[in-house]
Amino acid sequence: MTIDLEALYIDLHRHPELSFQETRTAGVVTAHLDRLGIEYEEGIGKTGIAAVIRNGDGPVVWLRADMDALPVKELTGLEYASTARGTDPAGNDVPVMHACGHDLHVTSLIGALERLVATTDEWSGTIVAVFQPAEEYGAGSQAMIADGVLDRFPRPDIVLGQHVTPLPAGTIGVRPGTQMAASDGLTVTLLGRGGHGSRPHSTIDPVVMAAATVMRLQTIVSREVDPRDVAVVTVGSIHAGLKNNIIPAEAKLELSLRYPDDEARARVLEKVERVVRAEAQASGAEEEPVIAVDHSLPPTINDVHATARLTLAFDNAFGEGTVIDPGMFTGSEDVSWFAREAGVPLVFWFWGGVDPQTFAAAKAGGTIDRDIPTNHSPFFAPVIHPTLERGVDALVVAAREFLG
Structure with a gap:
């Protein structure tokens, strides 16, 4: 049958x-x-x-x-x-x-x-x-x-x-x-200093840090990759905070990166890391962000x-x-x-x-x-x-x- x-x-x-x-x-x-x-x-x-x-x-x-x-x-x-x-x-x-x-x-x-x-x-x-x-x-x-x-x-x-x-x-x-394409999945943890939403000056706001990072990451493909080449930088997930009047201590971004070969991979990863660390520094972060590779596919x-x-x-x-x-x-x-x-x-x-x-x-x-x-x-x-x-x-x- x-x-x-x-x-x-x-x-x-x-x-x-x-x-x-x-x-x-x-x-x-x-x-x-x-x-x-x-x-x-x-x-x-x-x-x-x-x-x-x-x-x-x-x-x-x-x-x-x-x-x-x-x-x-x-x-x-x-x-x-x-x-x-x-x-x-x-x-x-x-x-x-x-x-x-x-x-x-x-x-x-x-x-x-x-x-x-x-x-x-x-x-x-x-x-x-x-x-x-x-x-x-x-x-x-x-x-x-x-x-x-x-x-x-x-x-x-x-x-x-x-x-x-x-x-x-x-x-x-x-x-x-x-x-x-090859791809990497990254989790980026941006480390700030939490506090009361009414006293933002006493904190290092990781939500603002994350927002600036997301926007700046968009310029990697549009401004730093040859238009004739293939690359994708996607922020698929962003998590920070639990309540509207609490500035959290950290924010997490989950990224999906795509490229045709190992050479392009090395270039894009370097640029992502540079942006993440620079935005943390620009925000006055006292601790370096943590960048973890969750998976890597050839x-x-x-x-x-x-x-x-x-x-x-x-x-x-x-x-x-x-x-x-x-x-x-x-x-x-x-x-x-x-x-x-x-x-x-x-x-x-x-x-x-x-x-x-x-x-x-x-x-x-x-x-x-x-x-x-x-x-x-x-x-x-x-x-x-x-x-x-x-x-x-x-x-x-x-x-x-x-x-x-």
């Missing part, structure tokens, strides 16, 4: 789980692996799973899907919209939504495994399917590596992965070289030769014009750690999840940014068909291309 992939996707969408909390999702995955007769181990890197299909001599191909969701309140209005809630690392009760499409990633990989198991007479080699936790924290792949996934399972000859994105359904976006770099080979395979399977070069995405991924640590090629591609007519209308009207929700939006809702079919097909075509 074939797996009802639409029902599986809807179930996963209704029951999202935050990073490193994907216990129900992992249980759904292992139940299907059991049905397919695929050997696996669970609990790798806390909630990760690695499954192996051994089918004689040949290359070892790793296929990866991430499982975690985001602290986002779903506003899609779908009949199967998530109403789930979870507890974030700070202990806060938060809404949870698959606002990045990882439910489609998991469903597509299970569908691909089902087909590959059914066609073992047509290929040879070994497939390792990696269901990874905590991509949204940029920590899941390294957690699985630290737990020995590269040593406990056949080491890859190539690592393959995919991500649904706001392209027309049926379209595949892939490019050789840098596909996604650029996602597609192997040139493997990408050309897979692009041709996609064209042959889906028709000329299916594959486009989407340009470098300034989003970041942690999938490349598997390939980097193993010293093997990576190909990571995007596939579209937007109704083609809806996309075409938005493009014609110049309203794509307004009318086509992106990943991490509370309105992000890929159309199930043909998005799901293309996600399965793309993984199967890619795996078969590099297997014997």
Whole structure:
């Protein structure tokens, strides 16, 4: 009996789980692996799973899907919209939504495994399917590596992965070289001197310090990065104070930085640190600010030769014009750690999840940014068909291309 992939996707969408909390999702995955007769181990890197299909001599191909969701309140209005809630690392009760499409990633990989198991007479080699936790924290792949996934399972000859994105359904976006940016997540703690709101002269106000810092950070990309280069400096979170008549002692900023390579990374980090320290000094801070790196992700770099080979395979399977070069995405991924640590090629591609007519209308009207929700939006809702079919097909075509 074939797996009802639409029902599986809807179930996963209704029951999202935050990073490193994907216990129900992992249980759904292992139940299907059991049905397919695929050997696996669970609990790798806390909630990760690695499954192996051994089918004689040949290359070892790793296929990866991430499982975690985001602290986002779903506003899609779908009949199967998530109403789930979870507890974030700070202990806060938060809404949870698959606002990045990882439910489609998991469903597509299970569908691909089902087909590959059914066609073992047509290929040879070994497939390792990696269901990874905590991509949204940029920590899941390294957690699985630290737990020995590269040593406990056949080491890859190539690592393959995919991500649904706001392209027309049926379209595949892939490019050789840098596909996604490197990134760092920083927490900046600005240290002032607290006091009564009626006596600001007796304090060193970290709220004003934070406001000045946020505004000055905006000038790094606009005034200090060559307009021909790519860089992003985003302050995504600011926290200070508990009451209107108390000037707090500190303020925290959370930053997301993006760049195409290590050289650009070094330049932007230096500029961020300079601005933060200078604004603290300008505010008369008696203590240096604390700058902590919460996560650091390398650029996602597609192997040139493997990408050309897979692009041709996609064209042959889906028709000329299916594959486009989407340009470098300034989003970041942690999938490349598997390939980097193993010293093997990576190909990571995007596939579209937007109704083609809806996309075409938005493009014609110049309203794509307004009318086509992106990943991490509370309105992000890929159309199930043909998005799901293309996600399965793309993984199967890619795996078969590099297997014997």
